[in-house]
Amino acid sequence: MLKFNEAQQIKDIEGALALRPQVEKIIDEVWEKGFDNIFYLGIGGTYASALQAETYIKGKSNLPVSVQHAAEYYTTGNQRLTKESLVILSSVTGTTQEVVEALKGIKKVGATLVGFIDKADSPLAEQCDYVISYPNPGTEQIKFFMTADRLMHKNGEFTDYDTYYAELEAHLPKGLVEAEKQADAFGLEFAEKHRHDPMHYFIAAGNQWGACYSYAMCYWEEQSWLPSKSITAPEFLHGTLEIVEETTAVTLFLGEDEQRPLAERVKNLLPRICANYTLIDTKDYAVPGISEKYRGRILSFLLMHAVTQRIDAHVEQLNCHPLDIRRYYRQFDY
């Protein structure tokens, strides 16, 4: 299978889950100190992951959590972010310009910084109070969600936390690679059909939304140089729907959290107005060993990523376009 190293991918996910004792130690320490607000800080892809974490926590917890965009912080500020606040961030390189800039301000304020910084020896890692370095791409959401889960557990809102993680540790790594295998034929077919789309619309709701936003922007636009637009399912029904016609390319992500009904409304509408739509429903991907009630937490959108990863692998090959080249980003100053 193209661009697929089963053993390595299993090792990556196992390794991410194995960070949990470190996460717990940090969160438990922060919990003892106390905090006023929790912020997931990000920009681009990390902003998207932050959105997912926020949506995940909001309905399940009364913790005061929100997303803080890095560039908005160093321009507009946020008076709710104080020296008593907890700020959680993630970075692959540890050098993201806007996050470096935001951290200068946050350090002055004196908030507690917990960073998943893949490169331990980097400007961002130096600024954080707590750093976890685990340089395996695609595990950022697992890290953010482990943090969220520990916080909710400490807050008495996740009593079966241990059972949940026992299931993830036993079945998630294998489950995700099996999903990739199952999705490969679909990925090729989708890539063949859509790799020259003049525009492709991606729609999602709930904790799939951040993933969808990131998929359209960080994968299609940034990596594949393909025009795409993402829109949430409920917002799609308040404007974007009007430009959909028979030939408009639309893909709907169907997840398994509380907002699935919002995606289902779009699923009901699409066949009536469009003949070029695709549904990707994570319910089609069984993962033995993980309880039904847990699927909406993190499994569902990791399954979606497993599926879209197959699309990307084939688009890269068919379009003769290496995913790691950039036209402009970090190529010159602006």
Added chain:
Amino acid sequence: MLKFNEAQQIKDIEGALALRPQVEKIIDEVWEKGFDNIFYLGIGGTYASALQAETYIKGKSNLPVSVQHAAEYYTTGNQRLTKESLVILSSVTGTTQEVVEALKGIKKVGATLVGFIDKADSPLAEQCDYVISYPNPGTEQIKFFMTADRLMHKNGEFTDYDTYYAELEAHLPKGLVEAEKQADAFGLEFAEKHRHDPMHYFIAAGNQWGACYSYAMCYWEEQSWLPSKSITAPEFLHGTLEIVEETTAVTLFLGEDEQRPLAERVKNLLPRICANYTLIDTKDYAVPGISEKYRGRILSFLLMHAVTQRIDAHVEQLNCHPLDIRRYYRQFDY
């Protein structure tokens, strides 16, 4: 001038500003009672206005304000929204399906509801604890911002509140119609050039962002049936930039609040990668009588709206497409 009734537009803005004593009475009463959190509730266009209000307040105030999306509320809920919370909303028809649904839940929780519901005799108006009805389109943001300003004033964060509103009342209505006149030739030229764009990108930052999001979705997509995509200035630099080429149609909104530098970064980049971009800078529109220091609050994005309104008027005529028809929205159930 096409679709321009100067006297009426002046009257509309004057009328919106004249609602202030009602807003003050309500907010002062709510303030006395106290509250834990403030939510601007919305979907589609009202969600966009809510985003603007949140960005506006965040940097200037320590008030616990956030946006609550209506459809996310009735699916995911929000444990931070309690019986002590203040919820502010707006609706033209008073029947928006998702907001009606959200309010059922919020009523059960028992939060205080302040509604700008244009149709006084409507399902949404009936649910609100306080209702202000002023059926003039295009004044929603003034209402949201008046609420925000009063809250910040009560919180001791807007000491020159009276001076500010004296200036707005004396000079805003006239200032906006003069800006429309100034922008009309540009609006025609822009409409002629871009009315058949296969895709148009709109970029903005700060409190222009909600307006930009709404312009792309509620005006281009929903009203003109033209494909468009909006993206914030800092996020544009983290992905979307890679699909820009010589002929890509891009419009950058430059506002006058704290996030102007984020839009300016994009302004610096565009000429190097694109030959089909437009800058709309509200600094080009003088409004005598309104102090420089106040321009970034509400004036700047109302000026942007005055400019884009000229584009829409010409697109409607040139494209032979009435802006008030809908293909799908409210045409059938889904």
